Amino acid sequence: MAITFQSFKTTLGNMVAAAQGACPALLDLNVGSAGRAMLEAVAGLGLWFQFIALQILSRTRLATSIGSDVDSFVADFGLSRLPGTAATGMVTFTSFTPGSQSATIAAGTTVKTASNVVYTVVEDSTNTAWSAADSAYIRPAGTACVTIPVQCATTGTGGNVAAGAVCLLGTAVSGIDTVTNAAALTNGSDGETDAALRTRFVSYINSRSKATVSAIENAVTDVSADLIYQVVENVDTSGATLPGNVVVFVDDGSGDVSDSVIDEVYASVDAVRPAAVSIQVVRPNVVRPPVTMTVSVNGTGDLATVQATISTSIATYLNGLAIGDAASYSRLIQIAYAASTSVTNVTGVTLAGGTVDLPALTGTAYRAGTVSFG
Template sequence: MATYEQILTAMQQEYHKQTGFFADDASDIGIRLKVLATQLSTLDEHLESLKTQVFPQTATDLQLDYHAQTRGLQRKKATVSLGVLRFSRETPAPSDIIIPAGVVCSVGKSDTDLNLRFETTEQGVIPVGFTYVDIPAQSSEGGTLANTAPGAVTVMITPVQAISSVTNPIAFTGGSDRETDKQLRARLMSSFATISNGTNAAFYYDFAMGFDGVASAKVVPRVNGRGTVGVYVAGVGAPVPDALVTEIQKQLTDVKEINVDVTVANARLHPVDITLEIAGASGVNYEHLKAACEHKLTEYFHALRVGQNLLLAGVLDALYHIEGLYNYKLITPVKDIQAESDVLFTLDSTTISRMAVVI
C-alpha cells in the first residue's frame, strides 16, 4: 500500500517531468497536489481493506459472515451453561416451601466472580420434612466462563424465605463462546473442501455443526448397518443439552435422504487424568507457572473433537510454549489413547508437582 508521502512524491516528480519545475508547497498547484494525495491515500487504504474482505481466507467480522451465508453457514452464538442449584435449610421444612423460577444466585469467591449469575428455570418445592431441593438452572450469560465447578455458586442474589444456603452439587457445563472468525473460517473452508450434497457425511456434519452449542461432531456411516447414520455431538469439553440433541434429531429427520435411519446422540465422555512434573526458569513464580500449565491443558482438551485421538505429542506441545517453563515431564497418561468414533476425551483432573532442576 502506497503511503501519503509516496503518492505526493510521485505526483510532484510527474509534475516536474511534465512542466520542467517543481510546484511550490505554498502555491495553488502545490496545495492541490497535497489535497489530491490525501484523497488517493485514503482510497488506497479502502482498496487494501476491500482486498482482504473479498476473499473468505482473509475476511473478518460481518464480511466473513456474508461469505459464510453463501455456503448456508451462520456464525454460532454464545450459549448458556446448564446445571442444578440446591437450596437448603438447617432444619426439616414444617410445610412445603416453594422456590419460584427465576431465582438468581452467583458464585462468591471474589468481586469479579459476582458477575457470574445463575437462575432457576423452573419452580421447585422443599417438601415438608425435607431440608433441600435441587432445581434446574442456567447461567444468565453465555460463554465458557459460565462453566463452573461444583460448589462454586454460594450467594443468593434473590432472597428466598426460609432458605439458608444455596450451592451447585454438580458443575455447570455446556456454556460456549460466540464463534470466532478463526472458527467460522475453518468451517467455511471445510465446506469448500468437502462439498455437501444432501446425502454424504459432509451434509450431516455441516448440519449438526450449525447449531449453537455444538463444538464438535462426528458422523459414522452405517453405524447400525446399511441405511443408517450415526451423528455424535458434543459441546466444549462437555455434552450438549438433551433438548438440543432432540432438536437436531428432529430437524435431521425432516431433511435426511429417503430410506435412511439417522440417530443423533451425545458423544461418550472419556475423562483423562493428567499427572505432570514441572520446573520453572530462574525467578519464575511456581504457582503462576502451575496455573499457566493448567490453563494450557484445559485449552488443549477443549480443542479436541469427537472421535479425535489423544496424542501425548499434542499434550506436550501445548505445554512447550508456556513462557517460563524450563522443563517438564508427563507422568500420566503413559501412551497415546485411541478414540472410538463416538468418544470425546475430557480433562478430569490435573496433578502438578515440582521436579528437580537439572543444570
C-alpha cells in the same frame, strides 16, 4: 488483478516528472509555487481515491471484510454468525439432614458463585433424578445429595469457573443446604469470530448439495461451532452393523448436552441427509475418570492456588477431548508442572485408578470428573 498503491510522496514525484517531461521549458515546481500547489492538490485527491478503492475491495471480498461486513457477506448465502454459548455442567445439591425430608428442585432454580455468576437448573430427561410427573429433580428422603445439570444465565467465557466456585443457592430450596460443582465448568464461549466465520463459510459452501460426511459435520456446526461431534456410518448406537444408518454423537464439552441441542442437531442433519438413509443423533457414552495426584511446591507458591489451577486445567483438557479420543495419562503430569513455576514435584498420579492412557473408543467422550490431591 492486483492494484499497486502509492504514497503521497511517490504520487507527487511521478506527477512532477510527467509534467516536466511533457514541457520543453523548465517549470517552476518549487515548494510554494502555484504549479506545485496544483500538483499537491491533485495528489491528495489521488490518495483519497486510493482509500475509496481500498474500502470497496475490502468490503467485497470475505477474506478482507471485518465485523458487520463479514455478516452481510455471508448473509447473502443464507449463513449467519453463531452467538456465544453459555457454560454448562453438573452441580451437586446436598442436605445435612437427608432423612428428615425429600427435596424437589425445579428447572429454573438458580445457583451462583461468590462473584455472582448465576446458573440455572435445566431439564435433562435422561438424568436418573428427573421426574417427568413433577417436572423437577427429586432428592428422595434418605439420599444426601443429587447431581443435576445447570447452565449459565449469560453466554460467554465469563461462565467458565473452577471446581467449587458454584457455592451459593440463588433460589431457596426446602431440603437443600449447600450446592457445589465438583468439576470445573469450561465450555462457555464468546460469539464466533470473523476468522472462524470465514473458515465455516468455506465448509458451508463446499458442502451444499452434497449428502456427504462433510455435509453432515457442517450441519452440526451450523447449530453451534462449539459442539464436539463424531459421525459414524453403517452402524447403530451400540456399534452393531446397520447398513444405511448414520450415528452422530454430539456433546458440548459438558458431558450432558441438553435435549434441545440434540433436537436442533437432528433437524439440521436431517435437512442434508440423502433419501433412504436413516440418522440417529445421540449423546456419547460419557466417562468421567477420577484423577489423583500429590503436588509439592516451593516457598514461592501457594499450594491451594496451584491445586485449583491444576484442577481447572485438567478439566479443560478432558472437556476439550473429541468424542472417540483417548485420554492421556502423561498429559496430567505435564499439566501439573505447567500450572506454576513453583511446582517442584508431582507424584502418585492416577487416571481412573490406573497409570495408563484411557483408550480411544467410538462414541465415548472422556469428561472432567473429580481431581483429588494427596
